[in-house]
Amino acid sequence: MDDLLKQINAKSKEFCQLIEDLNDLQKFKELKNSFKSYVKELYSYLKSAKSEEKKILGQAINDFKNIIQKKLDLMNQKFEIEGSSRNHDPTIFKSEIKFGTIHPLIKLYKKIENILFNMGFSIAQGPEIELDRYNFEKLNMPPYHPARDMQDTFYIFAPQVLLRSHTSSVQIRTLENISPPLQIISPGTVYRVDDIDPQHTPMFYQVEGLVVSENVSFANLKSVLITLLKKIFGDEIMVRFRPSYYPYTEPSAAIDMSCTKCGGDGCQVCSGSGWITVLGSGMVHPAVLKGVNIDPLRYSGFAFGLGLNRLALLYYDLGEIRKLYENDISLWKQL
Numbered sequence: 660m661d662d663l664l665k666q667i668n669a670k671s672k673e674f675c676q677l678i679e680d681l682n683d684l685q686k687f688k689e690l691k692n693s694f695k696s697y698v699k700e701l702y703s704y705l706k707s708a709k710s711e712e713k714k715i716l717g718q719a720i721n722d723f724k725n726i727i728q729k730k731l732d733l734m735n736q737k738f739e740i741e742g743s744s745r746n747h748d749p750t751i752f753k754s755e756i757k758f759g760t761i762h763p764l765i766k767l768y769k770k771i772e773n774i775l776f777n778m779g780f781s782i783a784q785g786p787e788i789e790l791d792r793y794n795f796e797k798l799n800m801p802p803y804h805p806a807r808d809m810q811d812t813f814y815i816f817a818p819q820v821l822l823r824s825h826t827s828s829v830q831i832r833t834l835e836n837i838s839p840p841l842q843i844i845s846p847g848t849v850y851r852v853d854d855i856d857p858q859h860t861p862m863f864y865q866v867e868g869l870v871v872s873e874n875v876s877f878a879n880l881k882s883v884l885i886t887l888l889k890k891i892f893g894d895e896i897m898v899r900f901r902p903s904y905y906p907y908t909e910p911s912a913a914i915d916m917s918c919t920k921c922g923g924d925g926c927q928v929c930s931g932s933g934w935i936t937v938l939g940s941g942m943v944h945p946a947v948l949k950g951v952n953i954d955p956l957r958y959s960g961f962a963f964g965l966g967l968n969r970l971a972l973l974y975y976d977l978g979e980i981r982k983l984y985e986n987d988i989s990l991w992k993q994l
């Protein structure tokens with residue numbers, strides 16, 4: 660019997676050590692089973708033991724059983740707590756989580772923003788629901804001015820309240836509040852009545868820029884916009900300025916860039932011309948400066964505007980504008 664008592668003692672130490680070293684649930688289950696079968700074995704010894712030995716052996720078995728069972732219970736609690744916290748911990752990585760990506764328009768916008776920041780521009784923002792005064796009138800487009808038809812406008816309360824058709828409205832608001840010199844960009848969503856097709860959406864993104872200071876010339880405009888386009892599309896592109904018309908700039912220029920698809924040879928993207936119009940620009944019209952109480956004899960300025968969606972089509976070679984809205988994350992991730 661002494662041997663058996665010694666064995667129980669040794670087993671007790673062995674189980675204690677094994678429980679202490681436990682670190683996974685599977686091993687814990689195995690250990691519980693081997694404990695159970697060892698206790699069963701001990702009871703079978705007890706049955707066959709001599710009656711005078713039964714008391715001592717029974718006591719030893721009970722002590723062993725109680726000690727180890729207590730330790731196993733504690734370990735069980737520990738695994739349960741860990742298990743439940745694992746189930747509820749939102750930071751635990753689950754393989755079924757699908758990660759998103761930055762929208763290609765935002766990616767391109769950030770690139771443009773960064774280039775313009777480095778040239779000294781800062782950001783100005785304004786409301787998307789706008790007054791006619793800021794969207795048209797103070798931009799040298801009084802009521803019934805024919806140029807208003809260039810932008811089919813959504814009206815909320817006609818004729819005074821509308822969805823801005825360009826972010827030039829922000830420029831007027833800024834000019835009213837900040838005296839020159841100033842150098843701003845006004846990025847944001849704009850709205851024009853348009854059917855959705857491969858090239859058009861009724862809501863799109865614009866980035867407009869405005870510089871007003873003393874001695875600002877057309878050469879400054881050219882330098883800023885050529886630098887901007889070359890930094891976006893690469894030094895190899897060619898840029899040309901064409902006379903154009905906007906009521907709020909004089910002179911005005913449309914800016915074409917050599918086609919990014921064919922390099923100027925002519926293709927479907929550039930309608931065979933080799934050139935694509937990417938920006939509108941011009942020197943701020945003196946009437947606009949006068950309208951915000953800035954002396955046009957002392958100050959001059961230039962302004963430009965680009966449609967971010969249209970530019971994204973070329974930059975990512977998307978083919979059609981709707982791909983920017985179809986939530987095809989796997990496509991966006993490749994861009």
Ligand SMILES: [Zn+2]
Pocket residue numbers: 918919920921922923924925926927928929930931933934
């Ligand atoms: Zn082309």
